[in-house]
Amino acid sequence: MTEIIKLSGPGKNALSSAMMRHVLEGLDKAAGAPVLLTGEGDAFSAGLDLKEVLMLDPGGMVAFLRLLEQCMTTLYLYPGPTIAAVNGHAIAGGSVLAACCDVRIATSKPTAKIGLNETALGLRFPPRILAILRRRLPPQHLDEILLGAGLFAPEKARLLGLVDEVADDPYEVGLARLAELAKHPAAVYAQTKQDLRGTADSLYPNADHPRAIDGMLTSWDPAIVQAKILAALKR
16 A cells, blocks of 8 residues: 655745654654555645744744654655656755655646755755765766755756656656565565665664754854845745
8 A cells, every 4th residue: 555745834945843754653653554645735845934934033944844844754765666746846955855865856837946955045955964965866977066056947856866766746746666676575676775775774773863962053043044035035
C-alpha cells in the first residue's frame, strides 16, 4: 500500500514545524511501504515558513534547525521507495525535501521554480543537509546550484540534476514509477539503500553534531535572519 504524504499549508506549503512533523508522522505511518510526496495546489513547497522563522528566539532557532535536519535525514534514510512528485515550486527547503527522495519528478510547467537559494539569503546549510545534497546532486553542478543559488525552470533543473524527470502529470508518473520500485523485494531494497546511504551518524558524526549546529548560529541568528529575509522580500 502506497502512503501519500501531501504538503498542504499556507505560504505555498511552507515548511513550518507542523509541516515537518506531518512528514515525519507520514513516514512513521508508512512503516517502510512506498511513499509518494507531493504538494497541494501549484506548489510542492516554497521553502521554510518565514513567518515562523521570524518569530523564533535563539533557542527556538536551534530547535527548528534540529527538526529540519531530522525531517530531511529521516526521509533520505527511509528504507522503502520514495518519490517526490514536484507539482510546482520547490524552493530552498522544498528542493531539499525533493532531493531526499529516491526519484524526483517535476511538473513540465515552465512557470515552476526549482532551486536552492540559501546562499543568496546568507544562510548556511545544516551539516547533515549539506552532506545529503553532496550525495544527491551531480558534483559538476554543485557550485552552480549551491553557490549560484539560482531558481530554475523544470527542464533546466533536470539538466542540472535537481530533478530526474519532467512530466505533464508528475503525480501519475510518480505513482507508476513507485509501482515499479515496489516490485523489488522490500528487504533487499531497504538493505541496499542502507548500504548506499548509511546512517545519520555517517552523514555527520553524532558526537560533533550539536557543536556544528551551535556553530551555525551566527548565520542563523534570528535577528540577522529576519533582516536577510525582509531584505530579500523587498527585492
